[in-house]
Amino acid sequence: MTTSTGGSPSLLTTSQASWIEHFDRQVQEIAKEHPQLSATKARMKALAQACSEIGWSEKEIRNKMAIWRGYKEIKDHGGWVCLVFAGMGIYRFCKYRIGFDPESMAILRRTRTRFEVAADTLHPHWRDMLTIVGDTSSRVYNGHPHDWVVSDHDDPVPLKQTYLQYDPQFSFTHLDSSVVDPYAFGANDPRQVVVQSQQAAHVCNVCGEKQSEDVMESTCRCFPNLFGSDQLPVAPVQIFRTKNGRNNGLLACCPFERGVAIGEFTGLITKGLE
Structure with missing residues (x-):
């Protein structure tokens, strides 16, 4: 719950956001069981229970919860995917409340499905992590x-x-792999520089190595996005x-x-x- 030593930072932030959800539900349960208590007193009672169970002072747990609530807000607007794939910088954003304005949250809500498309197609099993917080959602975008x-x-x-x-x-x-349109370029490969002879047609003008779509034959590494990559x-x-x-x-x-x-x-x- 409190340290990521030997673990996953994304697992930690996800668990802490879930803890805030459980805390809020506990406040609601206390208010339901003790209707005479005000909302503030019900929250204070739940806070005292948390301090007793975790072994922290009230000040310490309040400071932690302020950051964890930021994680929950991000989850509420952008989904669990935003926490699972967030970098270490998310701690700073939540600690100093950077970008937690209504406009930014609205943008996050609009881009939620974009994150999920990328996550589901590039990391099909990412939702497995959510079982730790009781979420059993399955892959949506194949x-x-x-x-x-x-x-x-x-x-x-x-x-x-x-x-x-x-x-x-x-x-x-x-x-x-690239497909060159012969109607537009004829027999010439537009990815290659002008050459002086047919023999040099597949020799890189920069490093002097051979360029080929066949990874086993290509020795040029000047343009890895176009040549010499098996995937x-x-x-x-x-x-x-x-x-x-x-x-x-x-x-x-x-x-x-x-x-x-x-x-x-x-x-x-x-x-x-x-």
Whole structure:
């Protein structure tokens, strides 16, 4: 409950948020059993019980509970997923109440399902941790992270569903490697620099090593997102439903370097765009 030595910080914050829920229920039970007590006195009685059981002073437990209540508020607005995947910085946010304004909490509520889509598809068993706090919810979003279209106000929907209005037989396949459009680029590979001879067509102009889609043959490591990777990392983007009638778009979840391949969304390499 109080230390993360040898354990998981996310497990600790989740347990502490759950403890606050139990404390609030205990206050309600005391108020129900002793209707003559005011809300403040019922809370003080529950606080005295907690001090006796845990062995802390009232001041110490109040300080702890202030931080733990921050965890609970984050859980209430963003779901358990926000605590399970939060970094160590969550302690500072809750201790100093950074960003606990109504506007920020509203944003957190709107992005809750986006977090759950990412968690369910990238870490399918993350909900198993919640059994410790009595939550038995099961996985909601199956498949690839980009199988789902998210939005600010509606639940995520399968990607295929958003295109059926245009093509009832619509289907798609996730690509594990780049596909160059021969109609746009001919026999040239747009990922490679200009070369002086055909022999040098697959030799990196920077390090002089061979570039190849075959991981066993590629020795170039200058562009790991395009060459020499047996499994491209999932791009930090989500598909979102646009509000202006343009169907789907891409939403960056965190900063990444300009020019990084976005998996199956690389598409045609364009020019003149900002």
